[in-house]
Amino acid sequence: MRRIEYKYIVGIVFVFGLFMDLLDLTITNVALPTLAHDFRASTTTIEWVVTGYLLSLAVFIPVSGWAGDRFGTKRVFMFALAMFTAGSLACGLAWNIESLIGFRVLQGVGGGMLTPVGTAMLFRAFPPAERAAASALLAIPTVIAPASGPVVGGYLVEYHTWRWIFFINIPIGLAGLAFAGLLLREEKQEATGRLDVPGFVLGAGGLASLVYALSEAGSRGFGDARVLAFGLTGLAALGVFALVELRVPYPMIDVRLFRDKLFTAANSVQIIAQGGLQGALFLLPLFLQAERGMSPLESGLTTFPQAIGVVMMVQPAGRFYKSIGPRRMMMAGMAGITLSTAVFYWVDLDTSAWLIRLVMLARGWSFALTLVPLQAATFATIKPQDTGRASAIFNSSRQVAASFGVALLGTVLTNRMAHHGSSLGSQATLAGGVTAFQEAFLAAAALGVIGVFAALLIDDRAAAATMERIPTGREGTAPEAESEAMAAAVH
Numbered sequence: 306m307r308r309i310e311y312k313y314i315v316g317i318v319f320v321f322g323l324f325m326d327l328l329d330l331t332i333t334n335v336a337l338p339t340l341a342h343d344f345r346a347s348t349t350t351i352e353w354v355v356t357g358y359l360l361s362l363a364v365f366i367p368v369s370g371w372a373g374d375r376f377g378t379k380r381v382f383m384f385a386l387a388m389f390t391a392g393s394l395a396c397g398l399a400w401n402i403e404s405l406i407g408f409r410v411l412q413g414v415g416g417g418m419l420t421p422v423g424t425a426m427l428f429r430a431f432p433p434a435e436r437a438a439a440s441a442l443l444a445i446p447t448v449i450a451p452a453s454g455p456v457v458g459g460y461l462v463e464y465h466t467w468r469w470i471f472f473i474n475i476p477i478g479l480a481g482l483a484f485a486g487l488l489l490r491e492e493k494q495e496a497t498g499r500l501d502v503p504g505f506v507l508g509a510g511g512l513a514s515l516v517y518a519l520s521e522a523g524s525r526g527f528g529d530a531r532v533l534a535f536g537l538t539g540l541a542a543l544g545v546f547a548l549v550e551l552r553v554p555y556p557m558i559d560v561r562l563f564r565d566k567l568f569t570a571a572n573s574v575q576i577i578a579q580g581g582l583q584g585a586l587f588l589l590p591l592f593l594q595a596e597r598g599m600s601p602l603e604s605g606l607t608t609f610p611q612a613i614g615v616v617m618m619v620q621p622a623g624r625f626y627k628s629i630g631p632r633r634m635m636m637a638g639m640a641g642i643t644l645s646t647a648v649f650y651w652v653d654l655d656t657s658a659w660l661i662r663l664v665m666l667a668r669g670w671s672f673a674l675t676l677v678p679l680q681a682a683t684f685a686t687i688k689p690q691d692t693g694r695a696s697a698i699f700n701s702s703r704q705v706a707a708s709f710g711v712a713l714l715g716t717v718l719t720n721r722m723a724h725h726g727s728s729l730g731s732q733a734t735l736a737g738g739v740t741a742f743q744e745a746f747l748a749a750a751a752l753g754v755i756g757v758f759a760a761l762l763i764d765d766r767a768a769a770a771t772m773e774r775i776p777t778g779r780e781g782t783a784p785e786a787e788s789e790a791m792a793a794a795v796h
Contacts (some may be wrong), residue, residue, distance in 0.1 A: 361412070396408040456609055581753055
């Protein structure tokens with residue numbers, strides 16, 4: 306290893322962690338129907354296997370930057386990798402649904418810190434002129450992990466046990482820890498400031514309370530005392546959080562950045578797009594396995610074309626961006642998301658699986674058309690010294706949106722199941738169950754319509770600097786922008 310330059314060693318170590326993190330985002334969804342069956346969990350409960358992990362990611366992404374600068378990137382990266390690996394082991398050993406949800410939150414602590422700290426290490430090791438090479442390293446797990454997740458997950462669940470979707474992370478994590486401990490150098494930054502403890506507590510508590518209220522509303526109704534109590538508490542905590550962040554010298558989330566109109570508009574589009582993406586990906590495996598009777602592997606093979614569609618469209622979208630601009634591209638992408646999601650309103654027990662796969666491929670194309678310009682335009686008017694804090698907001702809002710999307714569509718599904726007198730996977734109420742899923746997909750499509758209108762807020766003139774030709778040796782986006790866009794799309 307002494308013959309390999311240090312910057313490439315950093316890249317190799319980071320690939321171990323990034324591969325696990327991205328694989329976990331897609332490998333778990335295909336196992337949800339099996340988990341619901343084995344643990345006799347309701348839709349409202351099983352959604353927390355996803356939302357608990359996503360909320361934990363959202364909370365710890367902003368903390369990771371401060372921790373890496375304060376305690377050293379090597380130490381924090383190894384801590385995150387160890388937490389993710391230990392959390393994976395614990396998830397695989399879970400004895401009931403409550404323990405699994407708790408261990409998923411623990412896993413999310415590691416996952417939330419892993420990618421931001423690893424990315425910081427990588428781009429500090431590579432000088433600006435060589436970051437295209439760093440992006441080439443990132444492209445490997447960014448493309449392969451999420452695309453293979455549904456298929457690998459489906460195979461493990463069908464031919465082994467759902468526990469292996471978590472155990473598969475352990476050898477990768479241990480290898481990454483060994484390499485990191487032996488080969489990485491420690492880096493710290495001066496004048497990191499104090500951790501924003503009030504912001505951390507208020508933000509985490511407010512988000513968890515609000516998502517819990519939303520998830521319970523499907524079965525209890527929005528007028529239920531518990532739903533109202535947790536919902537109002539969550540909103541109040543987030544309101545106080547915003548006030549606190551305006552006053553502390555080192556805020557965890559710098560809400561002042563939302564004064565930037567383009568940054569605010571781009572985050573609005575991202576929230577809607579990611580909410581719809583993760584919410585629909587939560588619904589589809591449940592529908593395919595519980596209602597249509599597909600095996601986990603068949604379900605994985607049916608959903609994974611979406612990731613392939615994203616990968617196929619990234620480079621063409623980069624080329625389109627220069628001449629079309631972010632506003633029209635995002636509107637076209639959100640319109641495609643809306644239409645491809647609305648198609649599921651007519652999908653029933655007799656619909657060809659190949660038609661569903663084609664629709665998922667089209668959804669992937671549409672998400673790439675949305676998220677490539679989103680990645681390029683979001684930071685166009687942000688000052689260089691504010692980029693780190695803006696990136697923390699952008700990445701956190703992506704995970705918050707995903708958790709809200711899952712909670713919202715899970716609530717719609719639960720409500721419609723109750724309305725039609727059906728239960729998940731019941732042969733006696735199959736017709737009602739299919740109708741409930743169709744109506745939930747229609748709600749997901751409605752999110753896309755809102756996204757089209759949100760894209761109208763994007764100002765191409767404000768993003769003009771990002772539309773200039775960049776000398777990359779070929780037309781299109783710079784390689785690092787493409788890698789970041791793919792990472793955003795699959796998250």
